[in-house]
Amino acid sequence: MNIDSIKNGIVIDHITAGKGMEIYKLLGLDSLDCSVALIKNVASRKMGKKDIIKIDSDFDVDTDILGFVDPDVTVNIIKDGKTAEKKTIGLPERLTNVLVCKNPRCISVTEQELPQIFKLTDKERRVYRCLYCETKAK
């Protein structure tokens, strides 16, 4: 299967196989006008299988969402048909308006204009807690 290479845009590589669609949706790629390719189950030496997303435009990727869903992905920025920058993402220290606090006693549940902020409190166990009430994200 051939997908044209892109001239100026972004390639999200090394997505854990099966997570491509989730990332596609969370990043809101369905609302873009440009060409977007989601390629599933690509053979990978390192991972066995992986997903790849190619976006044929200069799109500002939300690395917080990306890092939270799949911290081992790489983001390649393509300029004039060449890789201009390669970024590894990792777990973000803070997530803003990605998760919603489920604690009915939390101020962010009552005052809905407050940003929903979660902070990484345990990197090893990948635990995020609400900034306001410290409830664990589910």
Added chain:
Amino acid sequence: MRSLIDISELTVKELDSLIATANDIIENPKKYSEKCRGKKLATLFFEPSTRTRLSFEAAMYELGGNVLGFSESQSSSAAKGESVADTAKTVSCYADIIAMRHPKEGAPLVASINASVPVINAGDGGHNHPTQTLADLLTIYREKGGFNNLTVGLCGDLKFGRTVHSLIAALSRYTGIKFVLISPTELKLPSYVKDGLKDKGIPYTETDSLENSLKDLDILYMTRVQRERFFNEEDYLRLKDTYILTPEKLKNANKDMKILHPLPRVNEISVAVDSDPRACYFKQVLYGKYMRMALILMLLEIEE
């Protein structure tokens, strides 16, 4: 400018310094009686409280300052739907420092982000209550002479008991501390607090028996099962009298064990225990005022 939202924002050195100031206030009250002349404390209490609000007010008056505020949300613009952020911005125009109690967890943090003066968390739902912890720490310090190598029993509502969570966070930074967690299954310490103990290698045991635990304790910290934390009245009624400390049960305890309680109590400590020399909960109230005085001085950056 600093606020105090969570006890863990204070280093051990700062806690020691607050304790030293509080002890100095106890010894030399006159030296401090004009320290806050011309300063105003706003007490914003969105939830009922006797002790904490009066303690803050007494603390500010004893420092020579003044107090303004409200003691229930119905008498504030919160009743009209004003946000915590807007309230904090508004009150910053009138006061030099704010003490806030709010039923919603995280509200004082929101206030501190938006206020232009220091904010003290005076209790946010079942979450944190750092100035109660300051009172607890001064009580333990004055009654036991320090914090190292103590076995501390925490009894009652360990799930919603914010004073318990803050006290564990504070004591966890001293050496040789052990915790005995005494509660019914439904009111056990939340797993995130236990994870914190595990990560720091602090030993703890969990039990539902107060009687069997007493003999090992240096400190017994009793708590009330709080009606306002339950969504279901039936659960509250079933659990509220699980533990009642009586002179009879205290026969099993160490002679130099100290009994603390953040108050108010309901039934969990029998009135007959009040005359036991080990009972420290009314001294704890007094010590709370001195620690709040020390904290106000620290946050207003007023030299001793």
